[in-house]
Amino acid sequence: MAIFVDKNTRVVVQGITGRDGSFHTQQMLNYGTKVVAGVTPGKGGTEVFGVPVFENVAEAVKKTKANTSIIFVPPSAAVDAIYEAAEAGVSLIVCITEGLPTIDMVKVYHYLKTKGVRLIGPNCPGIISPGFSKVGILPGQIFAKGPIGVISRSGTLTYEIVYNLTIKGLGQSTCIGIGGDPIIGTNFIDCLKAFQNDPLTRGIVLIGEIGGSDEEMAAEFIKKNLTKPVVGFIAGRTAPPGKRMGHAGAIISGSSGLAEDKIKAFNAVGIPVAEIPSKIADLMAEKLAAHKKKATLKSAKSTLKKRATKKAVTQKTAPKRRSAKKPVKKTAARKKK
């Protein structure tokens, strides 16, 4: 079924008349996303690629029943845009914008938790469930429908890896760019939980980077709660300490946030970490095959066990026969099976 976005997703674009907002509205429409509304104060009543523009999110939601918002407004307005979308009643907000003040995000995060609204991002490429919906800027043409869930802190590195997966025949159930900032609305564990419960997802690729401890927490969670196979990749093995590597959240502070610690944490719970991006698809294929074999063996063992138990029960409860003859029909039927 995919997670977080599906065919019921109805999107309102905040900042629809801007350069990126309008460009990506068209891209989303081309992909088949139900973009039902846009918002730019002062431009209500106009249209962008056939999508009606409203003065504010509340009006857009009321008139079009939008349930998801995507934010393209500049960083100085983005925090407010998140609050507005949540108050207007959407259940999912995807914030593409980079540069939101971290102190504001602390407040936003806790506010959204009390409201029960999911935020993906900020500073993220968005989310795509191939064949269902795309809410973001990810290039739809590299994705294919399939059984792999992808969770990533990056944008273009995600595309690189997904491209390889698709070429190797490993399509994706849902791909989520959770974003590169230190405080984000949805983290690895949130996505892992959902993937574990998603019947479409059979394996998971987790793309992390230096900074913070989200990967280490994810490893612990996977050990205790995941039955589906996971493969990892960590960017920034060669990053110097103390420097912000582009993403606000990609910084090694003192002794924490190192790539090698994240790799160790994954390996410790049996998650293989690819050394280079192109190896991920092969690792995932291996893990899926091994998992299937294990599951098949487990299932076969369980069937044999059931049969043995049934036989024992039948022999115990069957009435004692005077003749020594074995019941021929039953044996024949069993042999057929």
Place this chain on the structure above:
Amino acid sequence: MKIHEYQAKEIFAKFGLPIPKGEVVIAPDEARNAAIHYNRPVMVKAQVHVGGRGKAGGIKYCKDPDEAFFNAQEILGMDIKGLIVKKVLVTEAVDIKSEAYVGVIIDRLSKKNVIMVSPAGGIDIEQVAKETPEKIMKMGVDPIYGLRAFEALQLARFIYQDIKVARQGADIIMKLYKAFLGVDASLVEINPLVMDGQGTLIALDAKINLDDNGLYRHPELEKMRDLDAEEPAEIEAKKADLSYVRLSGNIGCIVNGAGLAMATMDLVKYFGGQPANFLDIGGSSSPEKVMTAMRIILNDSNVAVILFNIFGGITRCDDVANGIVQAVEKLNPRVPIVVRLTGTNEDKAKEIMQKYQFPATNSMEEVVKMAIKEVA
């Protein structure tokens, strides 16, 4: 963004925090004059963006103006962990009866602003956390209601037995937290917070790290940036909205996306090369941005090849291709260029690149190997 102790103290003073009198000087005789003015022993403290100044000999007690002159002379021009001291802070020496630690950080795990206090001040707090963690008290501040007075008192009482001193401490903690919020900091620290001979609490040192994402709403703080302490190339890149970190290798990298840029650096090393830099030209790239990126990279004399690794998402490959072509025409680079352009509008990009016949590929591994071959 990092700022100096004297700048942090200025900010603290604005928020009502007690700091020793002091002034910043750039010459030894200025230090002597300041000491004469204060008419008591002073401290001369190196103003550089690193910790461990004391150990490196950058903080000295001066019992008279002549010693102030001498110490300032020693310290100005000193190299402390790679940074040259250009300014020193001359402050009144304080009679230290006790030292404590008070700080505020944004904790990524709990996603809250966390206040840390410890009676073990004057030492590296990470060391205290390792060796005697029981000497640290942490409190996450409610994100909606903020810090309440009874909480500040609770924290202060972890440091100070005496209730009167604890109330002083609580007041300082409240003001420190207000300062943290008021400047969009990612970290503020008073280490050490000392009690002087009169029983008054004073911030002997001050540290503030500002959230880069908050600077747009604090233009007066942006002005505090010490351009001497930062790589000129990194400053220029920031102005052009690029992320750039200089490294020491010879393979210049221009990539769209921070994660991909890090992975490209890693891949260069994996195949035996040495990256010259990290550079993310970001999304929404324009030909002008590509030109600026190339100019910054070419200014690094170590660079012997430029590698482009572009996977188009928001970034349009034809924009990048135009940028490369324009840059080559204007800058006439002294080094070969290898190119990987994949994604949005890649066909248009290919047409543009064909004219110059740059070694081009669709594969990230290939372009890295090509770059390494060029410098071999």
